[in-house]
Amino acid sequence: GAVVSQHPSWVICKSGTSVKIECRSLDFQATTMFWYRQFPKQSLMLMATSNEGSKATYEQGVEKDKFLINHASLTLSTLTVTSAHPEDSSFYICSARGASSEQYFGPGTRLTVT
Amino acid sequence: QKEVEQNSGPLSVPEGAIASLNCTYSDRGSQSFFWYRQYSGKSPELIMSIYSNGDKEDGRFTAQLNKASQYVSLLIRDSQPSDSATYLCAVKDPGGGNKLTFGTGTQLKVEL
Numbered sequence: 133g134a135v136v137s138q139h140p141s142w143v144i145c146k147s148g149t150s151v152k153i154e155c156r157s158l159d160f161q162a163t164t165m166f167w168y169r170q171f172p173k174q175s176l177m178l179m180a181t182s183n184e185g186s187k188a189t190y191e192q193g194v195e196k197d198k199f200l201i202n203h204a205s206l207t208l209s210t211l212t213v214t215s216a217h218p219e220d221s222s223f224y225i226c227s228a229r230g231a232s233s234e235q236y237f238g239p240g241t242r243l244t245v246t
Numbered sequence: 247q248k249e250v251e252q253n254s255g256p257l258s259v260p261e262g263a264i265a266s267l268n269c270t271y272s273d274r275g276s277q278s279f280f281w282y283r284q285y286s287g288k289s290p291e292l293i294m295s296i297y298s299n300g301d302k303e304d305g306r307f308t309a310q311l312n313k314a315s316q317y318v319s320l321l322i323r324d325s326q327p328s329d330s331a332t333y334l335c336a337v338k339d340p341g342g343g344n345k346l347t348f349g350t351g352t353q354l355k356v357e358l
Contacts, residue, residue, distance in 0.1 A: 233295070
């Protein structure tokens with residue numbers, strides 16, 4: 133149980149374009165989903181918390197107009213990186229929380245902006 | 247600023263030995279603690295959660311929590327080369343919102 137999927141697993145895009153990443157909880161309903169970013173050899177950095185049916189809560193320093201989050205259902209949240217630039221290249225990972233306090237991570241999406 | 251501290255390592259142990267990974271946290275109100283394993287290039291995988299003082303065992307893994315000392319540890323018995331990974335300690339924000347604060351992780355290397 134507690135399986136979380138992400139799509140795509142990797143993406144290469146050109147500078148200035150937008151990329152959408154999907155996060156799905158496959159076998160449970162996720163009341164809350166989280167989006168993280170991880171740069172090489174660094175720990176996870178929480179970007180935003182997403183609750184179904186409400187606006188996402190962004191961490192300090194994360195631009196909400198650049199990283200658009202939608203949590204339209206209890207099993208799906210999306211992160212759209214708008215007008216991507218090379219410095220946005222990173223490993224983006226979502227996690228989902230159900231009824232318990234435990235968070236389960238998706239496999240991650242590696243974004244490369246050229 | 248809530249902090250979760252881990253020794254970055256690498257921690258090297260021989261195959262079959264016990265690996266001991268340690269974590270301290272700054273927020274005395276924290277109640278929920280988690281250990282994640284992350285292989286290089288992969289996302290974190292939940293290994294253990296612990297909420298009460300004392301030990302919690304699951305297979306070869308034992309989590310230990312001491313809230314008075316603000317200390318949580320993970321023991322891996324009979325370490326295997328496949329245990330080689332980075333182990334992340336995470337502490338749930340007691341203020342609500344279900345956010346986790348992660349340590350920077352300890353790299354474990356199990357040598358043949």
